[in-house]
Amino acid sequence: MTAVSRLAFQLAVRPPLSSSLLHQRALPTCRRPAAPRRRHGTRRQAPSASYGTEGDAQAWSGFRTSGIRPKQSLGQNFLRDGNMVSRIVQSFGAAVDELCPDAHVVEVGPGLGALTTRLVERYPDMLAIEIDRRAVQYLHENFDGLAVRHGDVLETDWPGVAAEVAKPLAVIGNLPYNIVSQILFSLLEAPSGTIGVAVVMMQKEVAERIAAKTRTKAYGILSVVAQLYAKPRMLFKVPNTVFYPQPDVTSALVQFEFQLDECLDVRNTTLTRGLRTVVRTAFNQRRKVLRNSLRTLCEEKGVQLPDKWARKRAEEVPPPEFVEMTRFLFEKELETPELVPLSDRPTTVWR
Numbered sequence: 210m211t212a213v214s215r216l217a218f219q220l221a222v223r224p225p226l227s228s229s230l231l232h233q234r235a236l237p238t239c240r241r242p243a244a245p246r247r248r249h250g251t252r253r254q255a256p257s258a259s260y261g262t263e264g265d266a267q268a269w270s271g272f273r274t275s276g277i278r279p280k281q282s283l284g285q286n287f288l289r290d291g292n293m294v295s296r297i298v299q300s301f302g303a304a305v306d307e308l309c310p311d312a313h314v315v316e317v318g319p320g321l322g323a324l325t326t327r328l329v330e331r332y333p334d335m336l337a338i339e340i341d342r343r344a345v346q347y348l349h350e351n352f353d354g355l356a357v358r359h360g361d362v363l364e365t366d367w368p369g370v371a372a373e374v375a376k377p378l379a380v381i382g383n384l385p386y387n388i389v390s391q392i393l394f395s396l397l398e399a400p401s402g403t404i405g406v407a408v409v410m411m412q413k414e415v416a417e418r419i420a421a422k423t424r425t426k427a428y429g430i431l432s433v434v435a436q437l438y439a440k441p442r443m444l445f446k447v448p449n450t451v452f453y454p455q456p457d458v459t460s461a462l463v464q465f466e467f468q469l470d471e472c473l474d475v476r477n478t479t480l481t482r483g484l485r486t487v488v489r490t491a492f493n494q495r496r497k498v499l500r501n502s503l504r505t506l507c508e509e510k511g512v513q514l515p516d517k518w519a520r521k522r523a524e525e526v527p528p529p530e531f532v533e534m535t536r537f538l539f540e541k542e543l544e545t546p547e548l549v550p551l552s553d554r555p556t557t558v559w560r
């Protein structure tokens with residue numbers, strides 16, 4: 210990446226892309242490598258002063274030396290354990306190598322660079338997106354040449370970023386726990402080919418909801434969406450002792466292999482909107498059978514729910530069947546669907 214394009218990259222805030230342009234733009238897709246593990250770029254010297262040693266001190270020193278106090282409102286629980294940092298970065302590297310070796314790396318919420326310091330060694334062209342001005346300044350001062358975008362990750366135009374680098378993206382992050390679901394929905398609903406893989410840390414309870422099977426208490430909206438748009442896998446649990454300050458909950462690292470379920474077309478706004486309505490309405494009254502929870506929607510659409518769904522509860526319906534149900538309920542609208550990716554729009558109903 211040239212200095213000019215890197216600058217443009219850092220300054221870009223939702224570049225105005227018309228939807229037609231977006232459709233014309235061929236986003237490259239992830240291909241598994243034929244050969245074994247690849248190396249990425251050249252190695253870059255890790256930022257020196259603050260990150261000199263192994264173990265705890267390595268990740269810990271960022272906020273110790275900067276004097277920056279963590280803000281709870283920004284979900285700032287910094288990683289303080291160098292061994293855990295290594296384990297997370299290794300897991301991410303393995304996922305990228307296996308699933309999307311040509312991807313461009315994006316870190317969400319780099320904070321004071323606990324993960325970044327290891328990531329830049331391997332991915333020197335990576336992009337970091339951070340909302341906290343103090344952290345952005347710290348990163349500029351300590352990570353020479355790192356592309357840092359100061360902004361809200363929820364405003365990120367993921368297809369725009371992928372188009373900028375002409376590669377699919379590999380996303381990593383110790384996510385701010387107050388907005389985990391919103392971040393995940395924005396990644397999951399990005400148009401096919403935008404994101405190849407994501408390895409992100411979140412509360413264990415959210416990770417369990419993502420991977421939940423039907424007929425369990427944890428199975429819900431997030432499970433349906435995550436499993437339709439990607440193949441989620443919990444990699445390992447993370448104790449709260451590796452963070453500063455310590456959160457009350459245990460965490461987990463989750464890998465998402467992005468591949469679209471064949472029954473779902475994310476470009477089809479009508480279908481995706483309909484799916485949201487159906488899934489949300491069904492789970493808002495999860496104890497009721499669908500004949501009752503979807504009664505008003507069925508009346509609006511002038512249809513009767515087929516028997517195969519009528520007596521089921523939302524938690525008994527596997528993700529692909531929600532798409533089938535949406536196609537049935539929104540049949541008329543789908544005759545002339547709106548074909549614009551939802552992530553091309555500034556707001557969405559999940560948020």
Ligand SMILES: C[S@@+](CC[C@H](N)C(=O)[O-])C[C@H]1O[C@@H](n2cnc3c(N)ncnc32)[C@H](O)[C@@H]1O
Pocket residue numbers: 283284285286287288289317318319320321322323324338339340341344360361362363382383384385386388
């Ligand atoms: C859990 S901390 C992780 C920090 C660092 N990666 C680490 O592991 O030590 C979450 C980070 O996300 C940042 N953040 C919070 N909300 C954000 C948002 N909406 N957009 C971008 N970054 C955000 C916080 O400022 C913080 O740096």
